[in-house]
Amino acid sequence: MPIYGPPNEHLKTPKGTKERWYDNKGNPVKDRHNTDHGNPKQHPNVPHEHDWYVDDKGNYTLGKGHKPGISGFETVSATVGIAASVYLGYTLIKWISASIAAPFTGGGSLIVAGVTP
Secondary structure: OOOOOOOOOEEEOOOOOEEEEEOOOOOEEEEEEOOOOOOOOOOOOOOEEEEEEEOOOOOEEEEEEEOOOOOHHHHHHHHHHHHHHHHHHHHHHHHHHHHHHHHHHOOHHHHHHHHOO
């Protein structure tokens, strides 16, 4: 599998034992190995991933293997989704409470709900 590849692409070996992701310039970003390479003691996690980094000499180098994890983008997406859900729930409860209280407050609760962030 080539170190450098097509920009923003994901390649697999023919048997699917290795995958590689490339950035927008075709530089390697991440590898996933779907095998223990015949050495389960050295590679107990299957699949496992390696992140690429630039070493002191400016060369792309494959980092140490680790369990597959969530990428930074997925973490941000999940956080935004949770925040949106919390805000939606808060807004829904605010307006339901204001609507229930409206007959007792002469509609004042609806005004307060409208101006409260």
